[in-house]
Amino acid sequence: MSTLSTDDRRDASRRMAIAAVLLLAACLAAWLGIHGNRAPPAAGPEAPAEAFSAARAMGVLERILGDQRPHPTGSAANAAVRDAIVTELQALGLDPQVQRRFACGGFTCATVDNIVARVPGASPDDAVLLSAHYDSVAAGPGASDDGAGVAAIIEVARALQAGPSPARDVWLLLNDGEELGLIGAEAFTREPEFKRIARVVNLEARGTTGASLLIETQAGNAALSRLLRESLARPAGSSLEYEIYRTLPNDTDFTVYRRGGLAGANFAWARAPARYHTPLDDIAHLDPGSLQHHGDHALSLARAFAAAEPPVAGDADAVFFSLPGDVMAGWPVAWNPALLLIALAPWLALGWRLVRNQSARAIALPAAGAVVVAGLGVLVVAGLLGHLLLRTLGAMPATWTAQGAAMVAFFVLLAGGLLVPCGWVVRRFSGEAALAWASLLPFALVAIATVLWMPGGAHVVLLPLLIGAVAGHVAPRRPVLWAGLAALPAALLWAPYAEGSYDAVGHEGLVAVPVVTGLIMLPLLPALLSLRRGMVLATAGGWLAALACALLALLQPAFDADVPRPVNLVLVAGPEGSRVFAQSRAMLPGGFFRDTGFARESSPMHPWGGWGLAGPLGPALPAPAVMIESHEVIGDRQYLQVRLRSPRGALEGGLMLPGTVDIGSVRVNGQPLAPSRWHAGSEPWRRISVVGLAKEGAVIAFELPVGATQFHAFDRSHGLPEQLAGVTAARDGIGVPIGSGDVSIAWSTVPFPQTTGAGAIRGD
Structure with missing residues (x-):
């Protein structure tokens, strides 16, 4: 039976104190990073006249x-x-x-x-x-x-x-x-x-x-x-x-x-x-x-x-x-390659130095690096599987739901539950110094990628790598300290993205939360594992807390007064009749289907697509009026000028043209379309619309290859007819409109003329 000497106990106590301080400092840095993405207090009416209130x-x-x-x-x-x-x-x-x-x-x-x-x-x-x-x-x-x-x-x-x-x-x-x-x-x-x-x-x-x-x-x-x-x-x-x-x-x-x-x-x-x-x-x-x-x-x-x-x-x-401190820092992108070299060189030299002073074996460094990178890969898989599990169990019935905070916490805790055992394995077989050095490897790899392909984001990896590597040369025999110091800028810079990815993207953004959290935690692993029972407490506590958050996400209502269910109603009236459709990216409650008769599976609303849940029949609407004012064929191209009117005085009207139309040729009342990233790509139909249709209508000119047989005309107004007030009331009981809201659409199909010249065609 062996006992620790007084010096050993003192050194162990010092290591534990340093580890505890680093963990607390990292939590504070993460809080500061997240708090920096909060709005300031609002100034009152008594603010100075030259200031904003x-x-x-x-x-x-x-x-x-x-x-x-x-x-x-x-x-x-x-x-x-x-x-x-x-x-x-x-x-x-x-x-x-x-x-x-x-x-x-x-x-x-x-x-x-x-x-x-x-x-x-x-x-x-x-x-x-x-x-x-x-x-x-x-x-x-x-x-x-x-x-x-x-x-x-x-x-x-x-x-x-x-x-x-x-x-x-x-x-x-x-x-x-x-x-x-x-x-x-x-x-x-x-x-x-x-x-x-x-x-x-x-x-x-x-x-x-x-x-x-x-x-x-x-x-x-x-x-x-x-x-x-x-x-x-x-x-x-x-x-x-x-x-x-x-x-x-x-x-x-x-x-x-x-x-x-x-x-x-x-x-x-x-x-x-x-x-x-x-x-x-x-x-x-x-x-x-x-x-x-x-x-x-x-x-x-x-x-x-x-x-x-x-x-x-x-x-x-x-x-x-x-x-923190209301400071904006930065440097020219042109400095990135030099900063990368300045960060990589001392990190690589630190590895050589650790081997030289026998803090780590030469084979231990690449082995530890491989396990650390594999651990991050596990977190990627965990993010995907965790997302799939919660979504399958019904916790993600819409892009954003009321349990967002619980789901973010689940994915953050998931990282700790998986990464800490990975760190224990590295520390057990490769040593503490190898774990600390390997914890900076992902920052080195991501730094190379950002400098090459996303230079504006280089700071989030260059700073932790640089600070960890330089601190390692100052105190090479204290890997808990120098790795923990690297975690401070990592927590400050990465925590806002771990916490904010859900708001930014929706539930799909949660997939990235474990690996982002993992990048923050990696340099903290030596400190965490230095604490008595650190691995057991962190792993068991992480899994228990993650389970509690997952249960909360499953048990908490997905929608409430502050996070409503988005549902639009669309009346579509065409040659074959009129019907109401419900459109929603959220799961709708079963009672809504029973009470209203809406289908549970989506179907196309009109010939050019636009899917929705088919509901009750609706009132007829007059079709938009279309007159082909000119049609000319030159070689394999045809040129048309079409006048569109709305007999019912709808606010908006337009054409659904075949995807082969030359977008650059389109003119609406003589005006070309503005450049748009959406012009690229192939679509079966291209929508051209006019808001604020005058009584005389709008004139739309366009060019496309010969061969298309028809196009479609539509007009659109906000809201549904009064006859459908019951359907609207049923929707209001389970959700709210979003974006363009409830609309009524009338449409018709218009054949392309087979000969040149002018003709009048009314869609019906």
Whole structure:
């Protein structure tokens, strides 16, 4: 029987104390990283006149939205919001102009009413643009998306006038038609004012709360990032957000401005996404702190952009990221290869040094690295299987549900339950130093990948690798310490993505949570395993807590007052009759099917697709009227000009054209479609629509190969006929509309003429 000497006991106690401090410090770093993605406190009405006040902006928003009706483009409610905005700007002594223009987005055209005003500066050239859209979707009042942005800009205009005059003009654009496809922004790029503008700040939202994150800049953003670091009082977001954002199928008005050559910044918040584009996007659910953050960003950048020299075109990008203490740090992307070398070299040298001083065997390092990488692979598989299990058991009946927090916790805890035993195996057979060194291997591998393919995200791996490697050379015989120090920046930078992936993507984002959490935990494994019974407690506790969270996710109702079930009703009336369909990405309760007679399996709603659950028959609707005004065949191409009208006066109408149509040839009332990423690819049908159909209709011209036999015409109006009030009431009992909301569609099929010339065809 052996006993530890006094020195050994003292050393063991010291190691345990260091391990405990590192674990607590890592938890604090993770909390700070997540807390940095929270909105600041809202300023009250007593805030200084030259400062932004969320309380004052909320008052503006309440006056603008009035009774908080949905106000899509072309509606009477949207006209009322437009007039209220004009009144607010006039009360500030500004001279707002309403620019009514017909313009086109990628597939939709509309007459929009953009509101433009100017806060005069010392120079009219190289001006600043503050932009937000005031139209909403048909399903919700749009308090957050994007009434908050409008109110913030109006309050910023007031604050600018209360302070020193800006060095350059600041233009305010409160545009229309964003929800239809960025149409108001497209229209403004053709105005003479646009040519005077050099920089833009765009305000958006994808939820009702959260920090105002810098989600987008533009290529060649090195100079801009320096200006942002100097100007933003409470920065949030990073260049990794921009890297992620531009891989997603999302566009905002900033897309149009960037394409038009403007430099600038795009801000949005993205918490509580289940309320996005629903009736819960109202003033009651809007976080005043988020509004404050928007306004602080817009006001500080309006002043900074106005005072700065005009932007110079360049191709130099930057890495930038926010840190605790309201600091934005960063460096030029061009430094990434050198920083990678500076981080990799000491890490590799540390491995050689550990072997040299006999802290680890030469064979132990690659063996430990292989097990660590395999452990992360296990976490990837665990994420997939955990997602499949919870989804199969019914915990994920929609993209976002009320048990989101429990599911995030389950996947975080899953990482600990699996990774800690993996670390114990490495420590048992390869030693503590080999485990510590191998815990940095994934950071080295990801650092190489990001520097090559996603340079704006390099900081999240370069900093932990660099700090761990340098600390290892300072104290090579204390692997618990130097690996734990690497975990601090990892926790600070990675924790927001582990915690926020669900809000950002929905339940599919949960798959990545275990491996992201694993990257944070890897450098902490030596510290955790140094504690008495650390492996047993962490593993058993992790699994028990994960099980509890999984049970909570399964037992907690998926939908509640704050996270409603999204369901739209669509009346489709065609030549073969009229029927109501239910559309939802959420599972519907069985009682809804029994009470309403809706089918449980989806079926096509019309010839070009559009699937839904077939329900009761509906009233007939008059078909859209189509006249082919000209048709010409040249070689293997045919050219048509079609006039479309809505006999029932629907707000929107359009054509479903064969996928072979040349999108670049389409003209709607003489206007071409705006460039769009959605033009690429092959689709069986292409939708071209017009919102705000005039009595005389809309003229659509297009070109496509000879051989197509028919196309389809449709018109669409918001809401369902009164005869279907019972169906609407049944839906209201289990869910809320989302996005475009409930609609009534009438359609007809139109054959292509077989000869050249003009003819009149009415679809019926």
